Amino acid sequence: MTRIEQVETQGWPGAGIGLAWRLESSDLRLIVAEFGAHILHVELRDGARWVPISVDYPDATDPTGWHGASVGRWANRIEGSTFELDNTTYALDANEGAHCLHGGSGSFGLSRWTGRPVDGGVELSLTSPDGDQGFPGELSATCLITLDESQYQVTYHATTTAPTVVNLATHVYWNLSASDSPDGGAHNDLSLEERSLANHHLVIDTDSVVEVDERQIPIPGPPSKVDETNFDCRTRRPLESIMTAGGYDHCFLANYARLEHRSGRWLAVTSDQPGMQVYSGQHLEPNGQGIAFEPQRIPNAPNRPDLGESVLRPGETYSSTSSFTFGTSGTFETSGIFETSGRIGNTT
Secondary structure: OOEEEEEEEEOOOOOOEEEEEEEEOOOEEEEEEOEOOOEEEEEEEEOOEEEEOEOOOOOOOOHHHOOOEEEOOEOOEEHHHEEEEOOEEEEOOOOEOOEEEOOOOOOHHHOEOEEEEEOOEEEEEEEEOOOHHHOOOOEEEEEEEEEEOOEEEEEEEEEEOOOEEOEOEEEOEEOOOOOOOOOOOOHHHOOOOOOOHHHEEEEEOOOEEEOEOOOOOEOOOOOEEOOOOOOOOOOOEEHHHHHHOOOOEEEEOOOEEEEEEOOOOEEEEEEOOOEEEEEOOOOOOOOOOOEEEEEEOOOOHHHOHHHOOOEEOOOOOEEEEEEEEEEOOOOOOOOOOOOOOOOOOOEO
């Protein structure tokens, strides 16, 4: 059974006090906020104590890393902050150099949604007007976050009044380290070495990755094979070796990933989306303290139809569902890849 309590909270200094809900099961606690449809905080029960496993305030003090946000209208990057649809060119808000990141400076992750408790969780809704950040069509979006024992699920739906592009994603950073205090402490109670991602291992179940240039824009051509590269995580790898080689901020053609900590705590992510952006936080300050798994469509697909779906038309419904499952007694020494979920279409 999931307990739901309405609370007021602040995501980071200056964000203002907003309405939120605390969801609690026998294994997990979440705080879900109206502002940005954020998952502000996640704790996992490990024995008799609750352990914080998401990287959020006070470890993250501003919104520039999108900690916990629901990002859109287009998660990830659109090259040149422009795209063409049905012979019309649309100019978008450029918030990362010349490019549009996570929907622009007025992203869904920085907008105030309207929430209500539902069975097992919270449903949040947002109406984005025609022309918002340059995107066409009035977009009506919902974000449903539900909790059941050791798993929470995020489901996005959207409809539009005019042809548009849409790609919504959840952007929580994870670190499965914890202090030895009875209540699990906070990540900033640990030394930088103790809370490093070097204490984790990673599995990503795919043989393909979208390589990018120095602007983080996908390079021409099809996705690359991961064989004999730093992107090959089909068998579990220490994150330390990945970080030493530069880390990840890449979209893998994957719908399963698994993060493991030497304590035995683990996280498995499954999704019905064609891609999963994995960002190891090397550009955050302090760096290398959290890793994000962002199930989504492929970056820059509005300009690259060869990279997959991007368009939503009136009468269609965009949908995306991702599940985050946790445990505390993983077989850290021998664990491998779980059975993956099948990919399904996400517009109807």
